Amino acid sequence: MPETYWNHNVHYQRLVLKLVPEDCAHALDVGCGDGLLAGKLAARVPYVTGVDRCAEAIAMARERRPGNVSFVAGDYLDGQLPEGKYDLVTAVAVVHHADFGEAVDALVRLLAPGGRLVIVGNARDRTLLDGVVRLSGQAVSHVLKLLHGGKRGPGVPVMDPVMSWGEVGRAAGRLLPGCRFRRLLLRRYLLVWDKPR
Template sequence: MLTELNRAHPWSHNDHYAGWVVRRVRESRARRVLDIGCGTGNLVARLRDHCAITGLERDPETAAVAAHRFRDDPAVRILPIDFADRDPETRWDAITLVAVLHHLPLDAALRALRDSLAPGGRLVVVGCHRDATVGDALTRLPAVLLNPIIGAVKHPARATEPPPHMRAPIAEPRETLAEIRAAAARALPGARIRRRLFWRYTLVYDDRV
């Protein structure tokens, strides 16, 4: 029953945290931002009023949608590549990833993200983790109950397919929140990680000059 309701009234858990991401980026006073896995550009659209932004999107169809969306915007550049294909010499004032980190090899990705920050830069992550503990179950229960209600409010008309910004390839998270915390402690000392609703966690790391 709940699964059918969720399919009929889809809404983006990632967009739900977009405002939080924008506030964290603005706090950092970043002028050049890299958004990894930018999708069709919903977060890019909210960030571009505050900074110049480059979006990476490895799914060709999704990248094409984003590129067309910002084709006349000098503050935005969309590249149809993966993070591994970036220019390794470029450094960014802020880097954002929303529901992307679990697609990457965790330890290596965290080190590469750290090394891609400019001095004093900020990493902002909204991530997905694998449920494994009682705490996960307790957080999951309200999310399960609230998900169809919010979907019905946001999109009362029944959908026959997901909207374009929810069609990019997905992957199930492999690491638990404890494993993510441990990896962050190794690569990003001082990172702040919080468990969040709707199967998400957040991470903020500031490079110390």
């Protein structure tokens, strides 16, 4: 599925794809939006589900659906998705729309034993260093946007994060022992955790 637009989230989809476990049979993309990442996952994973609570986004996703992807209009927090089913759960720019602990607990419940959680998230700037990193990222973002033709993509619900980078890192370490957390440019972080078997 070709990319037809660029934004910060699309930029990190390549990184998400590198983290797909080798034996992954079932993947879930939480907050799938128009289905761009779910479609890319479908090239590597036999069964992919995309879930989003925005019905308009799901309608767009269904228009571009590869045969091995199903899209669900719903909320991953409401317990409607099957627990313990997915070998990979991805959440790009989604977790900050809910309480961090509740979001992580829900995502972990969806993972199969041995499954992998990959979160590309947003956090709040609180320090001078945060501001410097943000300004550096904005410069990079401007260049990347020009290189990709300036197309922004479909509008999606936006919410400012309430937790700082440090708060997210500490909470992740507490809730997901052994996780890997790192800050990325373009106002994102990467969180990767493998569920014990």
